[in-house]
Amino acid sequence: MTTSETSESSTTTPLFDLQALVAAVRRRRRLWCSLALLGLLVGAAVAVLLPPPPSAVTKVLVTHEEDQPNDTGTLIRTDVELLGTTRIAGKALQSLKSPEKPEDFMRDYRGTGLTNNLLQIDVTGDSDADAVARAKALADAFVDDHVRRMRETAKAKSKALIDQRDRMRDELAEVNKEIGDRSPESDPKSSASVESLFARRAELNSRIADFDQRAAEARTGTPQIVAGTQIVDAPRAVRHSLPKAAVTNAAIGLLLGLVLGLAVAAVGAVVAGRPVLRREIAAHLGASVIAELRPVPRWRAGPWRRRRSRAARERLTTTLARTVRGCAEPVSLLELGCARGTSVIALDVARALAAEGPVVIVDGLPGPQLADSRRKPGDPAVVSGERAAAVERRERRLGVGSVAPGTAWTDLQYLGGQTVLVVRAGHGSAGWLHTVARQLADQRIPVIGVVLIDPDPRDRTDGTLWDGLHIALRGHSERFARQNEMGQLRTERPSRAVRVPDTDQEAR
Incomplete structure (x- = not known):
């Protein structure tokens, strides 16, 4: 197994x-x-x-000859499009005696089909009275045009039916004449022809009666359409609430x-591709997140928030001080996007270390954040990077620098042999974080860990990198030092498969 x-x-x-x-x-x-x-x-x-400009609204009930219960709204949509024509706009302007062009007037109103037979007209004007007058003129023009079209359609349909009936009557007269010209004493063949003429006459009489009835129905249907098409909601001004x-x-x-x-x-x-989560920042820098600090906005800085922030800063100081004490080489704090915060952290750590011996802060920041920071009497001395070589060996040295774009990478080794990166979440891009990791590796400066500034409060990802199954990549130098003392520095990874003995004899 x-x-x-x-x-x-x-x-x-x-x-x-x-x-x-x-x-x-x-x-x-x-x-x-x-x-x-x-x-x-x-x-x-x-x-x-x-x-909004003054406006008025009116509703018109429109009756169609082709109205069906299952109509999908095609007829009312046709009426809406007909309302937006220059013919109806021109008739409305004529009734208003307005010199305005129909094309310009068409921009001031619109029609909406509420149902298959109900049309709403919205009109704007210079005032409420003008808008109401325009709506009434437009509704009257539409009703008149609709009634006229329906009457013309019914008249044309009735005329076509009457013309067809008259042609049938002429044909019937010819059939009657042929029947009258036949003599009563005729041979059997002639009798069959007479019978067909009589059948033709009966058919023509039936069709003539049908055409008469259809023409009468066409004329009768027009009054129903005329009476049904009317204004059901009088024009009224629309009140707007500011x-x-x-x-x-x-x-x-x-x-x-x-x-x-x-x-x-x-x-x-x-x-932008700027990592925010602990998991991403740790992966791009190749170092675990060992601590984080959330700044408290001034406008939300209540008493309990200030106490909470102070406690978090003290924990961070304790963690970094413990890390610096355990390192045999000088340690530097390298910032990315948080120079002022890094200066404050460096001063806090130096004060914590000053109780054990003299401490000197080497200022390698490109700006005056550390030099201009507020210092108390008795705080550790701050020297510039040029005077770092003059610091005595018995004094503990704590370097402060930057890994922002434009950094002189070869100067970072004079700030400290090991470093803690102080990174603001979401500040550097993924490409620049990779650049920082490569440059520090090229300078042979081990990264102890990452201090994350202003992390996402809802970030639940793990900022720890794992070497193998049970070894977290925190404090490379400590692990390497212990391994060097024991002479057991690993040069290769564990095997991928381990043989488990099946019997006691095989195990021996």
Whole structure:
């Protein structure tokens, strides 16, 4: 029987990490909250500064000859399109005695089919009275045009039926003449022809009667359509509520701004490629996260929050001081995106180490963050990077530097033989984190661990890198030193499979 122990992680990096995207978008909440607030203000401002013009509404009941219970709305859609024609607009303008062009007037109204037979007309004007007058003129013009079209259709249909009936009557007269010309004493063949003539006459009489009935029905149906097409809701002005419009527009602006902000934040997060989660930062730097610090905004800094922040800073100081004490070589703090915070951390660690002996802080930051920081009487001395060589060996040295773009990589070794990276989450891109790891490895500066500044509060990922199954990659130097003392430095990974003996004899 054999058991397999894999030393490499079996997890694969997903092509699209939704958790990282959500964390990156959440970190950009200032952007999408600002856009949402901007949309809210713009929507409310539009409602106040650009109020809707005076408008009126009316409803017209439209009756069609082809009305069916299962109609899908084709007829009412046709009426809506006919309402938007220059013919009806011109008739309405004629009744209003307005010199406006029909093409311009068509932009001020629109029709909406509410049901298969109910048409709503919305009209705008210079005032409420003007809008009501326009709506009435437009509704009357549409009703008149619809009735006229229905009458013309019924008249044309009735005329066609009457013409067809007259042709049948002419044919019937010819058949009657042929029957009258036949003599009563005729041979059997002639009798058969007479019988066919009589049958033809009967058929023509039936068809003539049918055409008469259909023509009468066509004429009778027109009054029903004329009476059914009418204005059922008199034109009236539409009242606009400014508070309601402001609230509605503000809500729409808020939603649009929020959607736009989230989209911009998501696209920016994908394009920038700046890791936020502990898991990603540790993987890109090749070092485990040993501590983290969450800054408290000033506007939310209550008494209990200040106590909590102070306690977290003390724990961080204790952790880093313990790490520095256990290192035989000088240790440096290298920042990425948090120079001021790193200066404060370095001063706190130096104060904690000063109780055991003299400590000197070597300032290798490109800016004056450390030199201009507030220091208390009795704090450790701060020297520049040029004077680092003059520091006595009996004094403990704590270097502070930067790994931001533009760093002089060859100067980092003078700050310390080992380093702790102080990285702000979401500041550096994945490519730059890889560059930092490669440059430190090239300078043979082991990375003890990573201190994460401003991590995502909802990040539940593990920031620990594992070498094999049970060895966490924290404090490379300590592990290597212990292995050197024991003379058991490993040069290869554990085997992938271990043979388990089946019997006691095989085990011996």
